[in-house]
Amino acid sequence: MRIIRFAEDKSVPALAAVTDDCKIYRLPYQDFLSFINEAEKQGISPISLIQQIMEDSAPLTAGLEDLDLLVPIEAPEVWAAGVTYERSRDARNYEATGGKLDATTFYDKVYEAERPEIFFKSTAARTVGPNRPVYLRSDSNWQIPEPEVGVVINREGRILGYTIGNDMSCRDIEGENPLYLPQAKIWRNSCSIGPSIRLAETVEDPYDFRISCRIFRNGEQVVEGTANTSQLKRKFDELVSYLIRDNVIFDGTVLLTGTCIVPPNEFTLNDGDRIEIEISGIGVLNNPVCQQASSEESNDDRANTSEDIQ
Template sequence: MKSIFTAEELAGTWVGRVWNPVEQGPSVVTIRAGRVVDITSPTAPLVRDICEMEDPAGFVRTAEGVDLGSIEEIAANRPGDRRVVHFLAPSDLQPVKACGVTFARSMVERVIEEQAAGDPARAEAIRRRVQAVIGESLRNIRPGSPEAARLKEALVAEGMWSQYLEVGIGPDAEVFSKAQALSAVGWGAEVGIHPMSQWNNPEPEVVLAVNSRARIVGATLGNDVNLRDVEGRSALLLSKAKDNNASCAIGPMIRLFDGDFTLDDVRVAELDMTVTGEDGFVLNGRSSMHEISRDPEDLVAQTIGAHHQYPDGFMLFLGTLFAPTEDRGAPGQGFTHKPGDVVEIAAPGLGRLVNTVRLCTDCPPWTFGVRALMTNLAARRLL
């Protein structure tokens, strides 16, 4: 099995969560010398609490802890088995938000989904028509700029305006709720596709950890699963297409910003993704953060401010460049997931996130919510 972190990445400052069978609840952990160390305490019973500190990385580096085992040992344990230590999503009370249509190339695919009304058989012909009209003109357009406004006028005249282009090159970013607090799955877990969808794909993304004061304190990887046919049928189905059981994976852990890793590293992150199917199909993809149309700080500012507060902070998916068009089956049908697909997302500095795709109705149900967490922490005298 490949390592979750490279030797260089292990030198970073990491915070995350595991299921602790002794406590029958989650523990806050960090990585030290390749070992997973429990640093849960009354001072910081939650990852949320660490993110709210003035110096999260400094606290994590010096916190006393208990060795729970090696990364490899814990990674080998089955997620969801409450008898063993296993990785959870690294966030807890933070709601999971996501930004859509933040890359020009994937924005074109969203337009195609809309024009095809969710029918993959129509997508290829529409793709040729859309690209003939739009071409490469979107790549250097700054959202909300006068140039973007002129392009909008030209597209309206061509009958090609779209709600996706509105948020892609207009002044306002698309920010939506991806998952409730505690509902995201972590490293090695099953990630869910709603059974209503027949055309869907993974979305490899960088996910920011943002505290209640709008300060970005770290980053991790995420898979914002996309149901192309459901969202393509109607934008009003977005919430159903984005939020279901095991709707997204986050992990393996949050790398906290410090002197060796900052937001500038996120801005140039290169994400590689591989999908390996039980049928032998392999899909390789890539997302380059340097091609994002909106800066991460702008996306955070459009999410939190005088208009919306998050007292426990939030996790923010930044969007993806990846939009697969490679045929998996019949010509012109494009790519879609099949149950059993293994999705691996990796980026230098952020580690490696691996999940297996299932129907969300076949994934383990989400049962450990906020009340269960509070009850568990109170019983452990951590609150």
């Protein structure tokens, strides 16, 4: 069972449940956390609450392709874990050493270390949903998407569900100096989340998610990669435990858990590209790639974000 948000008439956000046979049932809650809180208030599981609602309602006549999908949760914070897959470690080494494939660096050390790499990625104002543009950073010449499983957690660190995340990254900035990591990871529209949240209780094995990433340029596919969360070195609960350690975490926080798909080293995103990230059981996150907006457009974006949050 998946949870989505979409824009109804007059752009009012609405919540809905999507069954595995793609039937969509409107939920009488404003957002994902309100739905979770109601289930807890009633002392039942989220899936049981959905089943109660489905018994007294009919599915929407519209399909997923007909809805204006929004980011499934306006996460107050998005964090990310790095070097959690061997492929990610190799890519970071390549960046840091100028292409010396046999060189070892501190990325090897963090891959083997007890403590994982966890860094701050985004806020609600910087995060976009399905079909909204992700932006290219103006001072980077080597940029890629990083397709990742995102875990949605509450303030205690309990995993509520799984979503898809795109951790846009500047390989040249991070490779120049690891202290530049925030600049390589955080800028306007540098993170996308969606299209749904798969309820944790409906996931039989979170270490069997199939991940695909496809990049299109001028209507043609130019990059494709696949992976599986079985290749993940660290468990999701382990990553969450380090995130919440001595930290203040908010309900609805998203933790991106690292990537195992990295485009060829000679590839960089261009204005006009389109990124598709697909994870089994969650859906397809689709985002066009754009150059940074002008100052006037950026102010409009911030105003629209504030209206959405209200």
